[in-house]
Structure formats: structure tokens, C-alpha cells
Amino acid sequence: MxxxxxxxxxxxxxxxxxxxxxxxxxxxxxxxxxxxxxxxxxxxxxxxxxxxxxxxxxxxxxxxxxxxxxxxxxxxxxxxxxxxxxxxxxxxxxxxxxxxxxxxxxxxxxxxxxxLLWLLPSMDRLWIEGAEGRRRFLDRMTLSFFPNHGEASLTYEKAMRERNRLLKDQVRDPAWYKALEAQMARTGALIHSNRMDALERIADAQQQASTSFPAAQLDLIQTEGEMPVGEADLRTALEESRFRDIASGRTLVGPHRADLYGVFATKGVPAADSSTGEQKALLISLVLSNARALVDDFGxxxxxxxxxxxxxxxxxxxxxxxxxxxxxxxxxxxxxxxxxxxxxxxxxxxxxxxxxxxxxxxxxxxxxx
Missing domain, CATH: 3.40.50.300 (P-loop containing nucleotide triphosphate hydrolases)
Known part of the structure; x- marks a missing residue:
């Protein structure tokens, strides 16, 4: 059924x-x-x-x-x-x-x-607006494959809010940060792993599909600097970034700084530089590919x-x-x-x-x- x-x-x-x-x-x-x-x-x-x-x-x-x-x-x-x-x-x-x-x-x-997947008119500008909307789009796709992704994201965000509060208060004692950063590293690594796995499943579904809609090459990039991907790497990056983060009053490294980069595959043109119609077609293609991948994954x-x-x-x-x-x-x-x-x-x-x-x-x- x-x-x-x-x-x-x-x-x-x-x-x-x-x-x-x-x-x-x-x-x-x-x-x-x-x-x-x-x-x-x-x-x-x-x-x-x-x-x-x-x-x-x-x-x-x-x-x-x-x-x-x-x-x-x-x-x-x-x-x-x-x-x-x-x-x-x-x-x-x-x-x-x-x-x-x-x-x-x-x-x-x-x-x-x-x-459950959705595509709304407000998403038509996804490729040309801020990274937050693209992260949200990616996380909805990821959540469709991994039900634990939402809980990991909430845990990460809660720990990050606590860390940001310490940063704004100019707290410099490392003892205050260690437990929060350990939690952020653990859940942040899971978030990144889930996202990359979701992108791989979407790519496979696009490659195997017979469709009238264009394929999109997708990649996950960091908005600034390198992206620490493993738990140990992320914990080290958070520790090393404390003084810079204190100066800015917020956390500047982690999966919340990632961005989804898309390319119109057959033309080799970034999605952001494609026409309005092509951008819409790419979004439809991704939703359909997500759905196809779920048929295999979810049954x-x-x-x-x-x-x-x-x-x-x-x-x-x-x-x-x-x-x-x-x-x-x-x-x-x-x-x-x-x-x-x-x-x-x-x-x-x-x-x-x-x-x-x-x-x-x-x-x-x-x-x-």
C-alpha cells in the first residue's frame, strides 16, 4: 500500500x-x-x-x-x-x-x-538568496532519509546557542566550553555525514532516472575557510576558533556555516547563474530525485x-x-x-x-x- x-x-x-x-x-x-x-x-x-x-x-x-x-x-x-x-x-x-x-x-x-517533501513558490529564489535557505532545503532532503537528523540538528543548535552566550559574555575559561564543544562536535559530525550521504543518494537517483528535468550537480561547501568534517576535527576547530569567535560574538565554524552549491549539469553553469526557468526545473528535478531515492530507501x-x-x-x-x-x-x-x-x-x-x-x-x- x-x-x-x-x-x-x-x-x-x-x-x-x-x-x-x-x-x-x-x-x-x-x-x-x-x-x-x-x-x-x-x-x-x-x-x-x-x-x-x-x-x-x-x-x-x-x-x-x-x-x-x-x-x-x-x-x-x-x-x-x-x-x-x-x-x-x-x-x-x-x-x-x-x-x-x-x-x-x-x-x-x-x-x-x-x-514528506515540498516545493513552494518562496523557494524559487533558493539559488540566488542566502545560504540559510539552501541549508534548510538540504536538511529537509536529509531528514527524509535520516529521521535522527532533526534531533541532531536541534541538539547542535541548542549547544551552539549556549556557546554563543559565553562568547558574547567574553568568557575565556576553557572549562566552560569543553562540554558544549564536545556535544557540538559529536552532533555536528553526524549532521555533516547525514548531509553528504543524502547528496550521494540524490546523485545516484538523478543518474539512474529517465526524466525530462535537468540534473543538478550538488556539493557542500563552507562559507568561509575549510570544513572540519569528523568529530575530532570539529572539536579541535571549535577550540582553536574560540578567540576569533569571542571577537565576533558567535560561532564561526561548524555545519551551520555550510552552503549547498548547485550546477546545471549538462551546461556546466552554476545554478545561481541559470535562468529563472532553469532554476525552477532544477528544483523540481531534485524533489523528484529525492522521491525516487526514497522509494528504494523507505519502501x-x-x-x-x-x-x-x-x-x-x-x-x-x-x-x-x-x-x-x-x-x-x-x-x-x-x-x-x-x-x-x-x-x-x-x-x-x-x-x-x-x-x-x-x-x-x-x-x-x-x-x-
Whole structure:
């Protein structure tokens, strides 16, 4: 049974007062006018992956206004481990709580059960903006292969915040730093190893694929200086960098300083120098390659969220995208302003029209195209 949501229920989430959908394993098309709430629906789906969702929003930001009563998202998910009843809830801005089969559960368990990828319009400038966005993109790919990656990243960031506090306070006693740097070295080495392994899997998937989308050569580089990769090397680098870090008030060495460098493979042109259309095609190619690699690694294609992706593709590229999604067997949730953007999918997908009403948002299932 392919990985998919077969029920999604939303209450007081963003613009939605109450929505209940019962999709099957096929791709899901959400169409309707701008502002109707399509992206809010797929944001709800993104919560089934560890983290803060595709918008990285706080629990309070997700609540429907003006009521601000809190919100709930729940769903039945077919996974390789069987049917799972997963629910998320936040009461009046409190951190969201995760329950799986009615039992409180840490977010890390989500990464073991559900693999989820997304591509959003805000990511179109990924190659030409700051390194932080590219690291986040890489870490989402990495998390899809290694559920422990999120926990390692959180542990690393917590230790780094403590170290940065010492640096800003001009603390020079080495005893204050050793335990924090040991923790950063251990988790930082794991973060780097996971990232490099993920890039290797993506590269293999691209090489083996028959696809209409261009391949990207990816590499991990350090924004400044050399990149210490092993635990011992990173611990030594942190120790040697203390006085420089004290002068700057922050940690200047480690995996948080890495950057993802991409090249349009067939042309040998850096992704940042490629055309807007080529950059978009490279991102689509990477998401598809990530999905292919997960079929081998996880045993099922991931759930894929594609927000407004069809609007910037011509009919040929749209048809190629839909063919590849269908071949993967992925439940891809796609949004667009009108059903004509999905003509090439035909009966391979299921269609839901999203409209605004006096009482909020209505989501109505429509027949195939």
C-alpha cells in the first residue's frame, strides 16, 4: 500500500473553520481562486513531517482568527507500518501536541512513519538568496532519509546557542566550553555525514532516472575557510576558533556555516547563474530525485506538496511532471487557480475545488477531468 493520507480533518486552522477530506492514494489537486485557502490546506498536510511545517510558522500563527481558540489537524495515514491515526493540536497558542493512535508522541516518530517533501513558490529564489535557505532545503532532503537528523540538528543548535552566550559574555575559561564543544562536535559530525550521504543518494537517483528535468550537480561547501568534517576535527576547530569567535560574538565554524552549491549539469553553469526557468526545473528535478531515492530507501514514495508549481510550466513540462509523479505512485498534493492547469493528469488524480463562503472555506470534490 503506497504512503498516503486517506483522511484529513482540519478545525480552526488558518482560514479554515472545518474541513474534512477523504482522498485516495492518487495525486490530489486543489484548485480555486487566489486567497481561497489552498496553500493553508497543504500546510496542514506538511505538519505530518517533523518540524514546524512548510511555512515554519508558530502554533499561534496557525490559528484561525479572530476567534484564536486553538486548532486541530488530524489524519489517517497509510504507512509501511500500517494505518496510523495522527493528530496535532494547539490550544490558544500553546505549542502543538502530537498524538499517534491516541498516545502522546515525540515529533521524531513522525519522521519514522511519514516521509514528506515540498516545493513552494518562496523557494524559487533558493539559488540566488542566502545560504540559510539552501541549508534548510538540504536538511529537509536529509531528514527524509535520516529521521535522527532533526534531533541532531536541534541538539547542535541548542549547544551552539549556549556557546554563543559565553562568547558574547567574553568568557575565556576553557572549562566552560569543553562540554558544549564536545556535544557540538559529536552532533555536528553526524549532521555533516547525514548531509553528504543524502547528496550521494540524490546523485545516484538523478543518474539512474529517465526524466525530462535537468540534473543538478550538488556539493557542500563552507562559507568561509575549510570544513572540519569528523568529530575530532570539529572539536579541535571549535577550540582553536574560540578567540576569533569571542571577537565576533558567535560561532564561526561548524555545519551551520555550510552552503549547498548547485550546477546545471549538462551546461556546466552554476545554478545561481541559470535562468529563472532553469532554476525552477532544477528544483523540481531534485524533489523528484529525492522521491525516487526514497522509494528504494523507505519502501514507498513520499507524500509530495507542490504549491502553484504548474503555473510556471508550459504544457509539455507539466505533462512530464505529472507523468513522473504518477510513475512514482506518489500522493502529490498540488494547488492551482484552475483545473485547466491539470488537464494532462486526467483521471490519474482526484480534484477538490476550494472556495470562500460566508462561514469560511468550502472544499468540494469534483469529478475527474
Amino acid at each position: 503506497p504512503l498516503h493520507l486517506n483522511r484529513l480533518t482540519i478545525s480552526h486552522f488558518r482560514s479554515h473553520l472545518h474541513v474534512s477530506l477523504e482522498p485516495d492514494a492518487r495525486p490530489v489537486v486543489l484548485f480555486g481562486p487566489n486567497g481561497a485557502g489552498k496553500t493553508n490546506l497543504i500546510e496542514a498536510v506538511s505538519l505530518f513531517s517533523p518540524g514546524r511545517g512548510m511555512r515554519r510558522a508558530s502554533a499561534q500563527d496557525m490559528t484561525r482568527r479572530p476567534e484564536s481558540l486553538g486548532w486541530k489537524v488530524s489524519g489517517l495515514v497509510e504507512t509501511p507500518e500500517g494505518l496510523q491515526d495522527i493528530a496535532f493540536q494547539s490550544e490558544q497558542g500553546t505549542p502543538r501536541q502530537v498524538r499517534i493512535n491516541d498516545k502522546p508522541t515525540p515529533q521524531t516518530r513522525l519522521g519514522e512513519l511519514v516521509r 514507498a514514495a513520499p507524500i509530495v506538496l507542490l504549491d502553484e508549481v504548474a503555473a510556471h510550466l508550459d504544457a509539455t513540462r507539466r505533462a512530464a511532471l505529472y507523468d513522473e509523479i504518477s510513475a512514482l505512485g506518489a500522493q502529490a498534493w498540488m494547488t492551482g487557480t484552475g483545473p485547466e492547469l491539470f488537464t494532462e493528469l486526467g483521471s490519474r488524480a482526484q480534484y477538490f475545488e476550494v472556495t470562500e463562503t460566508d462561514k469560511g472555506t468550502a472544499v468540494t470534490k469534483r469529478g475527474g477531468l
